[in-house]
Amino acid sequence: MAFSKGFALLAWILILHLAGIYLFTSGFLLTRLSLPDFTLCLNNNCTLPPTHTRAVFLIIDALRFDFVSPEPPVPASSIHHNILTLPRELTAATPRNSFLFNAYSDPPTATLQRIKALTTGSLPTFVDIGNNFGGSAIAEDSIMKQLHLAGKKAVFMGDDTWMSVFPDSFQMSFPYDSFNVEDLHTVDEGVIKHLFPLLEDNSKPFDFLVGHFLGVDHVGHRVGPDHPSMKDKLEQMNRVLARVVELLDRETLLVVLGDHGMDRAGDHGGDGTLETSSAMWIYSKGAPLSIDPSAIPSGLLQYRTFPNAPASHRSIQQIDIVPTLSLLLGLPIPFNNLGSVIPELFWRDRQGAGLLRALEINVAQIKSYLDAYRASSSGGELDNDWLSLMSAWTATQAANLTVDQNLIVMSNYTRVALAACRSIWAQFNPFLMGLGLALLALGVAAIWATYSGLSSAGDNWDQWLGDQLQKYVRGAAVGAIVGLLIYVGLDSHLPGMDALDCILFCAPFVSCIVMIATSAPSLTSLKSLPVPLVLHAIAFLSNSFTFWEDRLVPFLIMSSIAPLMLKGITAPSSRLRWRIIGFSTLFAVCVRLVSTSTVCREEQQPYCHVTFYESSSPSAPLPVLYLAVPTALSLPWVLRRFLKISRSHLGLAKFFLPGILMPTLVAGAGYWLLEWADSAAILDGEWTPILRIARTWLVRASFFFVLVGGGSLWWAVPLCLDIESPPPKLGEKRQVTVVGYANAFGSSYLLFWTIFFAVVYATSQLTGQLVLALTAVALVAYLEIVDSVRDVRMLEALAASSPSALLNLETPSRSPPIRFADVVPVALLGLHAFYGTGHQSTISSIQWKSAFLLTSTVDFTLSALTVTLNSFGPLFLAGLAVPLLALWNRSPLGVGPPAAETPQARRKTDTQVQGESVVAGLGVMAYYAVLLLGTAVSAAILRRHLMVWKVFAPRFMAAVVELVVIDAAVLLGFGVGVQRVGDRVSHMFRGVGTQLA
Template identity: 80%
Template sequence: MAFSKGFALLSFVFILHLAGLYLFANGFLLTRLALPDNTICPDNSCTIPPTHKRAVLLIIDALRFDFVSSEPPIPASPFHHHILTLPRELTAAHPRNSFLFNAYSDPPTATLQRIKALTTGSLPTFVDIGNNFGGSSIAEDSIMKQLRVAEKRAAFMGDDTWMSVFPDSFHWNMTYPYDSFNVEDLHTVDEGVIEHLFPLLEDASKPFDFLVGHFLGVDHVGHRVGPDHPSMKDKLQQMNRVLTRVVELLDDDTLLVVLGDHGMDRSGDHGGDGTLETSSALWIYSKGAELAADTSAIPSGLLQYTTFPKAPTSHRSIQQVDIVPTLSLLLGLPIPFNNLGSIIPELFWRDRKGTGLTRALEINVAQIKSYLDAYRSSSSGGELDEAWQSLHSAWTATQVTSLTAEQYLIVMSNYTRVSLAACRSIWAQFNPFLMGLGLALLGVGLIATWATYSGLSRAGDNWDEWLGDQLTKYMRGTAVGSVLGLLASVGLASYLPGMDALDCILFCAPFVACITMIATSDPSFSTLASVPVPLVLHTLAFFSNSFTFWEDRLVPFLLISSLTPFVLKGFTASSPRLRWRILGFSALFAVCVRAIAISTVCREEQQPYCHVTFYASSSLPSPPLPVLYLAIPTAIALPWVLRSFLKISRSHVGLAEIFFPWILMPTLVAGTAHWLMEWADSAGVLGPEWSAILRLSRTWLVRSSLLFLVVAGGALWWTIPLCLDIESPLTQDGTRQMNVVGYANAFGSSYLLFWTLFLAAVYTTTQLTGQLVLALTAVALVAFLEVVDSVRDVQRMDALAAARPSALLEDAALSRAPPIPVRFADIVPVALLGLHAFYGTGHQSTISSIQWKSAFLLTPTMNIALSAATVTLNCFGPLLLVGLAVPLLALWNRPPRLVSLAEKSTEKEKARARADTEVQGESIVAGLGIMIYYGSLLLGTAVSAAILRRHLMVWKVFAPRFIVAGAGLVAVDVGVLFGFGAGVQRVGGRVAWVCRGIASQL
């Protein structure tokens, strides 16, 4: 029964967090209404005569602008600069037929969002990033839909994402999709595109009007080994050869468009809004008719120039969404209805008067005006309220009749750019009401959890009865709240914008339950004064974008600071042995924390004050050389180190003697061996002929090791979880004496084995540098447990000395002294250690820090379920581990209490119950404590994101940190639930069973 009560309480807090997250996220995260309208012009009033009969659109995924620029950054890279030279050569030789641009790709810079922008001309949204692995069909107007309406035949080959968003747009006999998410495969997709591209260009029997070829090799090289690698040079050389051959096969009526859908950062990743990620190349080439006349006469107000980072000169730049209206008009098609892009002026400058450009801009402006009017009239039209005046002013300027030809062009171009800027700024579609409800629920939930934590702590040994009574009241509060939520959804529907019945119940049910918790828990709010300073500072830091940038440096400072009270206690300890234990293990903890801090990945905002150490360099995502040497020794040493800590309390016997050398060590070594083989494969250490063998070997090595961990390790621990050994030596008088070896840490030693099962799983999904960080985290954890245990001994000795000084001479008196309960100050270092490990394992609150290599741990190709699981473990495994580890604060070196048969029966029965219920009560308190810590961080990030939602950095800084805080809290909650439900209960039950057997012998 005790188990169900504790698990029910922790589950309620978990559901409370999920409900608050859901409501706030629904009101905060960026969304956009996609209008179903299509551009229709039967009289050709919204188009111009085409310059070309057909087009070839070749997308080289992640082709950054400097990869094709004639003047790349200084110093130039020998691996990706001056390699793909054909675009700049033809642009220099034929300036009226060839144009090269630096195109800005709106974030999020993921392929699905870029395909949507490249075909619709609309802007992506922040939460669209979540759809990148399962894109749904694009329903809004697009160039593909306009091609279909015009009865044009479209061909496709390459990234199969196109088939998920345009399932019916390509001719069945000219469609060749390939799997897009196997980043370890650098050549299959590209070779497939090449295999079908050239025959289509050569075969007149398969005429096409529009051809899309999407190469993935450059992107995959970036993800796997980074841009500064010989593989990138080889891939760009291959692309140069492909483009040369395509140009040779082009006829005079075909327009060639080559572009990158986005760029890549220094390590080869993308997804965010960094300058390198949003910079993509665009090359437009016409083999026959000239695209433009003398472009020097184009009004300068129509052209924009930007300087690529560290480049010597500026370059002509456009918005990537400008491709849609430009390509549509060049092919004689209407511009898609939802487009916000502007035509590229150079491609419509047919004479010095700019007649063609004027007409194209008028069509462009009319289309955008129609779209904005339609959006204004839609259910989301209120989003345009703030910007409508500036939009109206820009539109009015285009209607002035006294303008010169040049001024007319400039004001029309200005209208399109003002429209784009306005939509970028307002498409946050915030629902302040839902955001407020989410914040209210998270805030009152935090207070309610603290009230329960406080009441449960004061209940002590009577926690079981106290919690049973409280849970009944909580359930009644939940029931009442559910009814109120249902009634509110019916009677107040018109006053609850954006809410349905489920939303009302999700808010009211936990909210009323929280009020009940606060009112009935009899909390001592004076204990709020004991909230540690690190938690307050950490929560407030999220209101500053600068502190959020540097949180990875802030956390170790707070972590060491949180250890100060323990160190001070060590200096004042009356026992020299305890003094040196506290100071020694504190020093070990601090050394581990400092060593973890050595491993870093850098945010864009931290430059130039940050240097990547998690990888070999900022542009080479392979492990540093020292890590390669230390990886295997660390995997071998970690089980031995953990067993050495158990040896302190003589709890290294029993299951520990089998578990560490025969279960944990082989799994850790196998996980390390996988990443070493992945490095050897990526670096080409053994040559390309070994690639297939290495891929197969490491896949099955990890599969078998994890299966062994779950089946052998899990089954062994579940069957015989205790680290005990029973000795029965003969005494001098010929009788036998029972010695239970490991009894002093019976709970903690067994639970530590349980925890290492999950450590091994997370360790396997983590790259080599991160594995060293996890090893240091594990050592720091057990070192801190020893510090806490020693400080508790000092506190008990002080209490005994105050009551009876002579008791200090009696070891038995100390062993019988009441245990010291878990304090919130004990929980803070464990909570911070999880965040420190999160950053140390190569993560940041940015999309580009996601380590996609882990998606291919268990399978050589993308598998949604397995890949999502391994990527999630890789990202949030350290936080899951601290949620699982926090019960150790209650279990470590906590021996069960026993009474002999000579004592009264009622006392004996109480002792049997106390053998496991005492530690369960303390484990619940510890679990609630770490939930409070991470709940406070979530509340801090949510409040800062809500207050600063119009801040320039909201989508760059505050929204990603909110998502990380939310996912981190969920990971911690799951760890606490699983740790208590499976670990603490099983250990407590087995210890109680052994205690009954021992008591019967007393």
């Protein structure tokens, strides 16, 4: 019954958190309103005569600008620079027919969002990236819709993402699976197979051809841009483009572009310069696109310098291709477009009349879109920028302007409109955000109150909690009724809220008030301000501290154990002094070693050096490759040595650690070693399918082995105890010795924890596995520190109450309860391991390789699971480990000698362990709830900050996942681990007389 009460409390805290998160994110992360209007051109007043009758639109996924630049960065790479040279060669040879641009791809730089932008001319929003796996069809106006309205035929081949967003737009399609990043060639070969026959067909049965190559992107994800495979792939693309140009007729326009770039590790998704710098090449084999590009007014042209490049290059916005291509093909510009026509492609006379007319159409289309958006339900988003937009529009209507002046003011209007929409494209609902913040803040106060109440209740915690839960439920019921009444009476005054929102706010809100009011007298149990937590939370108000949080966390960890080390120095016995100082040193060494594993944010350059990966490659460093298997073999032995301290290394532990944990860890290391061998081409290419099958089934078997085999074994025989019963001497009673009783709770729960540790270990790359091993050692070392400090505090309490009690071994004593300060290092250790395993609060740090752990292609369930475990598994392990603070070295028979043992004493010890497990869970949930509150406050206050979507919003979203993961881990640990261990220990020692060993 006590367990169910504790579980109910922890589950209710999770519900409070989810309600606050839902309300805040509903006001903070709304998607852009997509207008259903489309451009309908009845009298050809919104388009131009076509320059080409058809177009070939080729996307080379992740084609970064420097891959085709005529002036690549210095020093140039022999792998990916000066390889794909055809675009720059033709641009140099035919400057009126060929144009090469550095195109800016708006973040998030994920393929789905870039396809939407390239066809609609609109901007993506921050949360759109969540749709990248399984996007829905594009409903708004697009170039594909305009082609359909004009009766044009479109064909497609390549990345099957296009079929999810345009399922009915192509008369002929050849889609290929886009998410098997280990396959570098199938998609490209499929595009080539269908592309050339269509170009060779003299009848040309298409008006618009889309070909989407994926090989460059997959090489980047798989082995990085500096691998020889990238050179091979770029050479192949160069040959493909040469063949396309050869087969191109004079009526067909060729557009080649990258949908985004890639960072130094080959990944993308964020807003780094390397990710947003994509190449765009436009070529006409027939009529020139421009008569004299050098005569274009300089005010219309922008230039940008690629990092480390010797010179700047002509730059455009990637969405500029939408109005440009539409007008070149004689189509209307899609209604939602915010791009500007590219001046060079409309400079067909020296007076600029063609460009002027193109800009007039472009400006009219954007003005129509903004007017429609202003009149929509989301029109208030434009309030702050409407005056500047109207001022820019008025300038385009001025009389007596020269052609050049007209060109400049119209171009300026398109850019002002784009900038305004970029600045406001997150539709904030301050009212919902405020409700979410209020609920999150009140939830933190309620957790503190309940934490304090449970701590003060001591052994009577279950009775206290039973009374409190009834009050919490009644408060929630009253709140739900109040919420419904508020909605009925004030519906028109609640912007963006429905009845469910009102109930989701009021029910937890009233329940939190009840929690605080009924536990207020116990708040004094929180005797000191948790300084590390306060510093950690307020740091999120600074973008600099958020950038460097991975360096802030180790400082906070060491600060949090400093008081424990001081306690060790003043301990009353030499044994305790050496234990505390020794284990504290081991803990500090492990924390420092974890700190050496780094993955750098863009903002940390040039002060950060990546050590998680090998230099300029997404593979593990060479020392890590040598240490992978030895680490997997030695960690179970290390854990067994820690259990041996309390003689709890026998029983189940004697078999479980070497027989279950060790093979699973070795299999996890083996998977990534095989993946490295495949990526580094250690063996011939014919071994690739064999290695893929081998490592897939290796990790599948290890998952089954540890989860099913290990889990079933632990459930059936969870205790790490051994029974010694030597033959009795003549005339003496037979004695039974239970070995390992002193840590009966903690040793068994540690084995439960290792089951999930092994799973997370397998999903982590090799460097991450070393970090997790160090984290496990740090954890058990810290448990020994806490246990020793508890002994010191108990001795100090005895000495203060009755100095003579220290000499009386028959004096029973109660082990001191855990404190919030004891929870802080474990909470921080999880976050430290998160950073050490190669993660940051950025999209680009997601390790997509882990998506293919259990399957060679993307399975939305399995891939999402393994990516989540890879990313947030260290935090899950920290939350799952927190009950060990209550269980470790707490014997089931109390702390007194055998003569002092009574059924009441045994019950008190068991009750203390159970209650403090709930307290420990509340402590870690409170820590991460405060972090979430800090990130939410920073995101709300700084929502108009320049770096809100670059820094504060990603950190807030990471904090959301962190808190949910921690809450889920605590619920699992208490509901399954603690309950099972408690049941088995109670059954084992119920009514048994023993000699304790």
